[in-house]
Amino acid sequence: MGLMRSFGLKNQSQLQVAELLLSEESFQAKIRDYSKLIDAYAKENRLEDAERVLKQMDENGVTPDILISTILVHMYSKLGNLDRAKEAFEILRAQGFRPDIKAYNSMIMAHINAGQPKLGEALMRDMEARDLKPTEDIYMALLRSFAQQGDVNGAGKIATTMQFAGIQPSMESCTLLVEAYGKVGDPDQARSNFDYMIKIGHRPNDRSVSSMIAAYEKKNLLDKALNLLLMLQKDHGFEPGVSTYTVLLDWLCKLLLIEEAEQVLSKIAEQGEAPSLKIQVSLCDMYARAGLEKKAFQSLGVLEAKKEELGNGDFERIINGLVKGGFFQDAQKMHKLMEAQGFSPSEPLKLALISSQSEAFKPKRPSPSLR
Secondary structure, three states, X not given: OHHHHHOOOOOHHHHXXXXXXXXXXXXXXXXXXXXXXXHHHHHOOOHHHHHHHHHHHHHOOOOOOHHHHHHHHHHHHHOOOHHXXXXXXXXXXXXXXXXXXXXXHHHHHHHHHOOOHHHHHHHHHHHHHOOOOOOHHHHHHHHHHHHHOOOHHHHHHHHHHHHHOOXXXXXXXXXXXXXXHHHOOOHHHHHHHHHHXXXXXXXXXXXXXXXXXXXXXXXXXXHHHHHHHHHHHHHHOOOOOHHHHHHHHHHHHHOOOHHHHHHHHHHHHHOOOOOOHHHHHHHHHHHHHOOOHHHHHHHHHHHHHOHHHOOHHHHHHHHHHHHHOOOHHHHHHHHHHHHHOOOOOOHHHHHHHHHHHOOOOOOOOOOOOOO
């Protein structure tokens, strides 16, 4: 008995011996013996082993106490098992225990990782009602999650709460608000937050500027985007980086401004960067729609070689570009690759592919610019 309770449970052999001892009736295992073993397994993310010990507890008529429930909250939250984390958290409450900051933080992050920031925010408000102060990291995680979803109301509330808590707006928090408003197509509010960021002393960087350019792109306000870049260069000495150039190049490709897009591409090359997969998708779409076969196929070759890295939206854009440019056989080929990767085309793309099937085996029209 003394041997078991002296174990530090730091290695596999100790854990195995400890579990064997717990199964011995003569050992007279106490709840703290179980909690030590469960905690050791939890720290190593060994979910099945921890649950096996829990099952053994149940078979021996031992009910998990507050300490074990707290361990389970952290373990399930860390492993992304939201349902089991919630069960353990509710058991804590039912036992009359007021969860501590660590337990709340674990649950909030579990909701954030599950794409449910609103439920995470509700827990944060519950914390505040219990006079438990959320950490800045928790506020920022919630703000980031709302921004990624384009939930400007949720992001705005978190930003306001942070200020009331005495946390000053940072470059990151301001940029996230710019991104959130950009996602919903509100460049005016995005610009308001961008200007405020500069006003309070944060120097615009490549990420924040690219977020602002992306916001303007939503409403196709190219003049405003270019004026912003000129102003930032003149007043702040800002030089665009790869992130800003990538957003701008993608926009120019959509507008079929080929010469301008290639100028931006050369700027990216000057910074020692090879065209990213996102850039290759943009170029392939532009060149295909413009009927520039040779350049379209150069980008298409790169994309085919990296088909495992393409997302559903990438395939949609590539195939649409090929169809619009009259490259019907290549569009059908990419469609097969798309399905092989587990993606299904949207209804508009399905219709475009059906209409292109009759054209796929017709001779291609000559392209004087290439021949």
